[in-house]
Each structure stands twice: as structure tokens, then as C-alpha cells.
Amino acid sequence: MLLLYPRSPSTTYWSYSYALSLLGKRALQPPLGLLTIAGMFRKTDSLRLIDLNIESCSDEDMLWADAVFVSAMIAQKDSLAVCIAQAKRLGIPVIAGGPYPTTSYDKIADVDHFILGEAEIAFPVFLRDWAHGKAKRVYARSANPEETARLLHDFADDADVQTVKSRVCLDDSPMPRFDLLDFDAYKTMSVQISRGCPHGCEFCDIWQRFGRKMRYKSIPRILEELSELYRLGWRDSVFIVDDNFVGTPAKTRHILSAMIGWQKEKRYPFSFSTEASLSLADDAELLRILAEVRCEMVFLGLETPVEESLKEAGKFVNTAGSMSERVRRIQAAGIVVTSGFILGFDSEPADIADRMNACIYDMGIPVAMVGLLQALPGTALHQRLKREGRLVQDSDGNNTHEFSLCFKSRRPAEDLISDYKKVLQALYPKNLKSYFAR
Ligand code: B12
Numbered sequence: 384m385l386l387l388y389p390r391s392p393s394t395t396y397w398s399y400s401y402a403l404s405l406l407g408k409r410a411l412q413p414p415l416g417l418l419t420i421a422g423m424f425r426k427t428d429s430l431r432l433i434d435l436n437i438e439s440c441s442d443e444d445m446l447w448a449d450a451v452f453v454s455a456m457i458a459q460k461d462s463l464a465v466c467i468a469q470a471k472r473l474g475i476p477v478i479a480g481g482p483y484p485t486t487s488y489d490k491i492a493d494v495d496h497f498i499l500g501e502a503e504i505a506f507p508v509f510l511r512d513w514a515h516g517k518a519k520r521v522y523a524r525s526a527n528p529e530e531t532a533r534l535l536h537d538f539a540d541d542a543d544v545q546t547v548k549s550r551v552c553l554d555d556s557p558m559p560r561f562d563l564l565d566f567d568a569y570k571t572m573s574v575q576i577s578r579g580c581p582h583g584c585e586f587c588d589i590w591q592r593f594g595r596k597m598r599y600k601s602i603p604r605i606l607e608e609l610s611e612l613y614r615l616g617w618r619d620s621v622f623i624v625d626d627n628f629v630g631t632p633a634k635t636r637h638i639l640s641a642m643i644g645w646q647k648e649k650r651y652p653f654s655f656s657t658e659a660s661l662s663l664a665d666d667a668e669l670l671r672i673l674a675e676v677r678c679e680m681v682f683l684g685l686e687t688p689v690e691e692s693l694k695e696a697g698k699f700v701n702t703a704g705s706m707s708e709r710v711r712r713i714q715a716a717g718i719v720v721t722s723g724f725i726l727g728f729d730s731e732p733a734d735i736a737d738r739m740n741a742c743i744y745d746m747g748i749p750v751a752m753v754g755l756l757q758a759l760p761g762t763a764l765h766q767r768l769k770r771e772g773r774l775v776q777d778s779d780g781n782n783t784h785e786f787s788l789c790f791k792s793r794r795p796a797e798d799l800i801s802d803y804k805k806v807l808q809a810l811y812p813k814n815l816k817s818y819f820a821r
Pocket residue numbers: 391392395396397398399411412413414415416417419420452453454455456457458459478479480481482483486498500501502503506573575587588589624625626759760780781782783
């Protein structure tokens with residue numbers, strides 16, 4: 384079984400194409416989705432992982448396999464198409480899952496079987512059917528009846544798709560097969576502790592795909608994953624990939640206390656980073672223990688300094704107090720704040736570039752990921768823009784390196800793009816003065 388991860392384009396924010404070579408690394412993070420499904424095969428199956436971000440896949444590599452299992456984010460779609468074409472040319476079946484196939488299966492040709500959404504229940508069913516030579520085209524267990532109906536419609540009888548009352552219990556997710564990785568190639572390892580987010584931002588698909596009720600792995604299970612990374616020899620940074628690690632603060636405190644015990648016992652082999660909502664700043668105890676576990680960086684979705692735009696986007700979690708004071712509180716706990724910012728909201732004022740620069744400078748955010756608003760498939764924003772007849776093209780997920788919009792903006796697109804360039808030039812001038820000042 385060949386687990387194949389497509390190449391990321393070099394021009395996305397998270398590709399870190401230039402920084403990685405300075406660090407002697409080939410990719411930022413491993414493909415945790417593929418490592419997770421790797422844990423669902425039979426012990427007797429031979430597995431091999433090829434991450435095209437660190438090595439290539441020859442015809443010989445592919446011919447070794449009975450089947451190719453691919454995962455992809457939308458930004459990897461071109462490389463995904465090349466992987467699928469190679470497998471097809473060699474007559475090897477292709478099974479696809481992960482975020483891009485889940486939201487956009489209708490745009491991906493030549494896949495033999497799709498496993499859509501969270502795979503913990505559906506993938507073992509597929510493997511069983513496949514072993515008996517009667518696998519269907521699509522497998523999914525969805526909490527959303529509309530999604531089930533759409534898949535049943537699109538795949539007619541060739542589908543094993545069901546609506547489930549409760550989503551996957553995270554302790555049923557197998558231990559990711561970290562042993563398949565070449566540790567030296569990656570800057571950081573990844574673990575997932577929770578899924579879901581209680582907030583409902585219009586441009587985000589996380590709450591739709593994973594629910595607003597947070598689900599967590601149990602503490603023994605979390606420590607087991609850290610211990611596995613430790614046992615395999617990892618001694619560096621670990622990214623907690625959760626979309627909002629502080630979705631239920633009391634639960635996060637509890638988990639962190641156990642992780643602190645583990646770190647102390649092992650003499651702090653890891654540093655952590657994660658993603659969180661700004662509400663993190665409102666819980667002093669949580670901040671204290673997050674620093675104590677050695678979380679060195681959090682990525683916050685601050686989005687915009689314009690309160691009206693935050694409200695428009697349903698990002699109310701950012702309007703509950705002064706943004707800059709809250710960011711300062713996190714920094715005062717000893718944690719670096721990096722953040723995402725967006726240009727392109729309907730209510731955006733004409734002086735947005737100056738306001739955004741001032742806000743990022745004032746908050747001392749060294750690395751700000753500023754991008755143009757994207758309407759990813761599966762988001763409420765995508766639905767609204769479609770309803771309003773404003774969608775002009777599919778988003779390719781690259782919100783930072785493409786000077787084009789996938790929808791008709793309220794402000795003239797040229798003004799928006801020119802403001803975007805203005806912000807980037809002020810944040811990252813050639814002499815980097817303002818960067819170091821921040
Ligand atoms: C960690 C992460 C990253 C990391 C690492 C990615 C990596 N190497 O895997 C980094 C920071 C590099 C990253 C980058 C980007 N990311 Co990202 N990322 C995530 C995040 C937060 C978690 C992914 C994860 O590890 N989950 C844990 C694993 C276990 O879950 P999973 O991958 O979904 O896998 C499960 C199922 O999907 C399924 N599955 C997955 N693959 C397969 C394959 C098969 C064959 C089968 C059967 C099943 C299966 O099984 C797993 C168990 O259920 C997600 C949000 C999310 N919660 O999903 C966004 C997310 C995947 N990222 C996204 C985007 C847009 C990006 C960027 C384009 C952002 C940018 N502008 O730069 C870049 C693109 C990458 C690039 N460099 O070109 C989008 C993708 C949207 C889409 N529809 O494709 C997401 C969903 C966030 C969002 N809502 O916007 N990302």
C-alpha cells in the first residue's frame with residue numbers, strides 16, 4: 384500500500400520554501416491524515432509513505448504497490464492530478480481522502496474510491512469491502528443529512544454513505560504511524576488533540592466539518608502519542624494541529640496539566656505551538672500553564688482591526704474586548720503571537736491598509752499572514768456569495784500569493800489588491816526594518 388502525499392506549491396504562506404532550506408529541512412510538517420489512516424490497515428499489510436515534498440515517486444515505486452492512497456489540501460490539487468495520472472497510466476487503483484477530496488470530489492477525475500470526511504468509521508468498512516472485491520465508489524459517515532443526500536445523489540447506488548448521530552470519538556482514531564517518517568526531513572512533528580470549534584466564522588469550514596461541540600482525545604491517549612514520538616527519537620517542536628486548542632478552556636487546562644507532568648518527567652524534550660482563538664487571552668491560568676508546557680507560539684485568527692468586518696464575518700470572539708490588550712496578555716505570558724489577517728470583507732473601509740498596518744505594528748506581531756478573503760467550498764461565505772451571484776471562480780486555497788479574488792468584492796478589486804500589496808510592503812520591506820521593530 385503506497386501512501387502518497389502530493390507536492391505543495393512553493394508559493395503558499397505555509398510552504399516556507401525559502402526558510403526551510405536555511406534550516407536544512409525539506410518540509411514543514413508531515414501528512415498527519417495519511418499517517419492516521421496508516422494506523423487502520425491490517426498489521427500484515429506492507430505500507431510505504433512517499434511525501435512528494437521531500438522525495439519523488441518513480442514508476443518503480445508506484446509499481447511496488449497494489450494501491451495508491453492519496454490525501455490533499457486544495458492547494459495541492461495540481462500535484463494530486465499528476466499523482467493520479469501516474470497511477471492510472473500504470474494501472475494501479477487510486478483511493479483518495481482528506482480535505483480537498485471531501486469538499487471537491489466532483490473536481491477530481493480518475494479516482495477509483497473516495498473516502499470522504501473523517502475516515503475512522505468509513506475507511507475500515509472500505510478496507511473490508513475491498514478485500515472482498517466489492518468496494519463501492521464512495522464511503523462517508525456524515526453528521527449532516529444534506530451532505531449524505533448530496534453524495535447519494537451524485538454517486539447513485541455506488542455509495543456506502545450514511546448519516547451518523549454522533550461524530551467520530553477521537554480515541555477511536557488510531558495511533559498515527561510516525562514510524563513511517565524520515566524525521567530529519569521535517570521541521571516539526573504534528574499531533575492532533577481535538578477536533579471542532581465552538582465559533583461559527585462565515586469564511587471557515589471547520590465548524591461545519593467537525594462540529595461546534597469540541598471532541599478530545601483522552602489524556603492517556605495524548606500522552607501515548609507524545610511518548611511514541613519520543614520513543615522514535617523526536618526531540619524538537621511539535622505542532623498541535625487543532626483548529627482551536629482552547630475551544631473548551633477547562634478541558635484544555637486539564638490536558639495541559641497532564642502534558643506538563645509528562646514534559647517534566649522526560650526533561651522537556653518538546654516545545655509546542657498551536658492555533659487558538661483570542662479568548663485564550665481571557666483565561667490567566669490557561670495562559671500560565673500553556674507557557675509552562677513550553678508552548679512557544681500560538682497562531683491566532685485576528686483577521687482585521689475593523690469591528691464591523693469582524694461582526695460581518697461572525698468572528699464575535701474577537702470583539703469581546705480590546706484586541707491589542709488581549710494580544711499583549713498572551714505575549715506577556717511568554718508566548719509569541721503570530722496571526723492571520725484578511726482583506727476583502729464587504730464592510731471594509733477605504734483606509735484599511737493603514738489601519739491594518741498600524742494594528743499589526745502596535746500589537747508587535749512579527750509574522751503576520753495577511754491574505755485576500757477566500758471563499759473555500761463548504762463555507763457559509765461560499766454559500767452566501769453564490770446566492771448573491773458574486774462567485775467568479777473556484778478558490779485554490781492560496782490566499783497569500785495570488786493577486787486575484789474568487790468573488791466580486793464590494794470595493795473595486797484593483798483597490799483591494801493595491802491595498803494588499805501596500806500592507807505586505809509595509810510589513811516586510813526589503814530592509815526588514817519594520818519586521819525587526821515589531
Ligand atoms: C495542520 C494543517 C496544515 C499544516 C500541515 C499540513 C500537512 N502537511 O498535512 C500546514 C501548516 C503546512 C498547512 C498548510 C496549508 N493549509 Co492546512 N491545515 C492544517 C489543519 C489545521 C489540520 C490538518 C491535520 O493534520 N488534521 C489531522 C488529520 C488526522 O486529519 P485529516 O488530514 O483531515 O485526515 C483525516 C481525514 O481527512 C481522512 N483522510 C485524510 N487523508 C486521507 C487519505 C485517504 C486515502 C483516506 C482514506 C482518508 C484520508 O482521514 C483522517 C482521519 O479521519 C487543517 C484543518 C483541519 N482541522 O483539518 C488545515 C487545512 C487542511 N488547511 C487548509 C489550507 C487551505 C492550507 C493552506 C493552503 C493555507 C495557506 N494559505 O497557506 C496551506 C497549504 C499547504 C501548502 N504549503 O501548500 C484547509 C484546506 C481546505 C481544503 N478544502 O482543502 C484546511 C482544512 C483549513 C481550512 N479550513 O481552511 N495546513
